[in-house]
Amino acid sequence: MKNFRQQLDDLKGKDRYRSLNLPSGIDFTSNDYLGLRAHPELRRAAIAALEGGLDIGAGGSRLLRGHTESHAALEEFAARYFGVEAALFFASGFQANAAIFGTLPGRDDTVIFDALIHASARDGIQASNATHARVPHNDLDAYEDALKNAKGQRWIAVESVYSMDGDRAPLKELYALAQKYDAYLIVDEAHGTGVFGDSGKGVSEGLPHENLITLHTCGKALGVAGGLVCAPRDIINYMVNRARPFIYSTAPMPLQAVLVKRALELVQEEPQRRQALHKLMHYASSMDFLDGLFGDHFSPILPVILGDDGVAVDIAKSLQQKGFDIRAIRPPTVPENTARLRISLSVNITEQNLRDLNAHLLPYLRKKAA
Ligand SMILES: Cc1ncc(COP(=O)(O)O)c(C=O)c1O
Incomplete structure (x- = not known):
């Protein structure tokens, strides 16, 4: 039998043991950058939606009966909000990254990813059949070399604001490289959404959208939970047809969609x-x-x-x-x-x-x- 206790003791010996601790003290830890998590307006929206008869569960996958008016309304709103052709909502940013990387790059393609990219993107890339190339953090020359040497469709994967270091990707330069090499640029805006951009839409706000895919997670500055993938319509439709984490999972609770939509409005209103x-x-x-x-x-x-x-x-x-x-x-x-x-x-x-x-x-x- 595998000895889990021994492995846990090893972690303790290395100061790497983790345990769950309830929040206590002044919050220098959460990603609730804008304080929306406890916004009275979100509470009111939740109560109004439930009192208005909203079902608690979606009841099925989005492709079956789990696609509700709340999901459709959020995705339509988000597409307009971020100025893109289409948006797709996931229960979490982790699930969205698994779907993006596990679905879009094909066997003959190459994913070029930053050394500090988040575990959710790493897992998605690992699960894909594409070739992958890890480049030193924010090193534009290394990105260009990797693009030159890549085969098939090229995909560049970065975070707009790196989750553990707080520094930003040079998005304008990366976008120019993506155009030069006919690549898609995938930007995880987990820590940029609500915080950066002229109107809080993320560091990528203002970039053209033809070869851009952005992920806006909804559990950080937006104070709710979920992940919105923004992309050209064909890419979103392809994910609806092929993304296993989207197809083979019960849709997020409709209430989650209602609250994410309200949170996006609050970023605009406040x-x-x-x-x-x-x-x-x-x-x-x-x-x-x-x-x-x-x-x-x-x-x-x-x-x-x-x-x-x-x-x-x-x-x-x-x-x-x-x-x-x-x-x-x-x-x-x-x-x-x-x-x-x-x-x-x-x-x-x-x-x-x-x-x-x-x-x-x-x-x-x-x-x-x-
Ligand atoms: C950069 C980045 N991407 C994706 C995620 C996953 O998002 P979620 O927490 O919504 O699953 C996180 C969360 O820690 C993150 O920091």
């Missing part, structure tokens, strides 16, 4: 949330300990890279005891020797919270630097 977040990001960038963290990027995700897993766990624990909800992120979520604290900024925290965190974190970082 730009002051995005402005408050950006103000906080500016404030944080002026602080001692965060100085070095921003580097040449600017985002609500601030990694404090400590290297050693045990050190990251110990510092996270001390900060938690002082009332800050900050978690240690360790391999394999991040590369070896880059264990870190992932500090996430959202409108749920104040400038005073940041000053307090600064006061507590600074001594650890000075000790490490000494």
Whole structure:
């Protein structure tokens, strides 16, 4: 029999054991960047929808009876909202990435992906029959070399804002490369949606759409759950016909679709949330300990890279005891020797919270630097 206990003990010995902990303390961890998760308007929308007779479950796959007016209304709205031909809604961003990469690139194609791309895209790429090429993080020359050497249809896979590092992909340059080599550019906007772009539509807002596929996850700044794939209509129709995670799964709850649509409207109606977040990001960038963290990027995700897993766990624990909800992120979520604290900024925290965190974190970082 496989000895799971032994494997868990090994993880403990390496400071890599994970357990589930309820939220406690000031939220420096969630991806609820705009504070929509607890927005009274979303609660009201949920209550109104249910009192209006909305069914709880979809009752089946989208291709069977699980396709409801709520799903259709969301996808139509999202296509207009993001200025694309069509959109397809999934229960989660993870499922959407599995569908994109498991379905679109074929056996004769090549997927060129960034070394820091999210596990959900990696799993999708792994499951596909296409050849794949991993390129060093944000290295445009390496992208171009890989494109030159690739065979078949080329697909470039990046994140607009990298989930554990907070830096951004050079999207304009990547889009130009995609055009030059007749490739599709797939942009995971998980941490860009609601946060960046002139009207909060993501870092890719304003890029032309012919060879662009974007994924807007709905459980982060949008405060709900799900994933919206935006693409040319033929691609969406192809996914409806071929994407196994779409076809062989019960449709998301109709309520989820109703709430995601309302959340998109709220991003439009309340730009002051995005402005408050950006103000906080500016404030944080002026602080001692965060100085070095921003580097040449600017985002609500601030990694404090400590290297050693045990050190990251110990510092996270001390900060938690002082009332800050900050978690240690360790391999394999991040590369070896880059264990870190992932500090996430959202409108749920104040400038005073940041000053307090600064006061507590600074001594650890000075000790490490000494
Ligand atoms: C970059 C990125 N893509 C996709 C996902 C998966 O999205 P979801 O949480 O909606 O499943 C995440 C979530 O952590 C993410 O950070």
